[in-house]
Amino acid sequence: MSLGPFAIGDYSVTVSWPIVLLTLAMIVAWYWIFLRPIIRILQRTGHSGWWVLLVFVPGGNLGLQILAYGRWPAFEGKNSN
Numbered sequence: 001m002s003l004g005p006f007a008i009g010d011y012s013v014t015v016s017w018p019i020v021l022l023t024l025a026m027i028v029a030w031y032w033i034f035l036r037p038i039i040r041i042l043q044r045t046g047h048s049g050w051w052v053l054l055v056f057v058p059g060g061n062l063g064l065q066i067l068a069y070g071r072w073p074a075f076e077g078k079n080s081n
Contacts, residue, residue, distance in 0.1 A: 042067070046074030 039049040047067060054060030
């Protein structure tokens with residue numbers, strides 16, 4: 001069960017379905033374990049969930065830290081006592 005040989009330069013590559021499915025399963029698991037909770041936190045603070053894309057940018061975590069310690073639109077106008 002393979003996708004067939006592919007020629008890349010002087011090399012022949014064969015991709016098998018189990019490897020492709022395992023890779024997709026790992027991507028979905030990574031999303032649910034790491035990205036989904038960050039998206040939920042961002043939405044609860046009043047920010048867009050798209051800010052989670054900063055995780056994929058080198059140094060982007062600094063942007064998430066700025067959001068964490070900055071003003072939260074969801075809590076503006078509420079008393080912080």
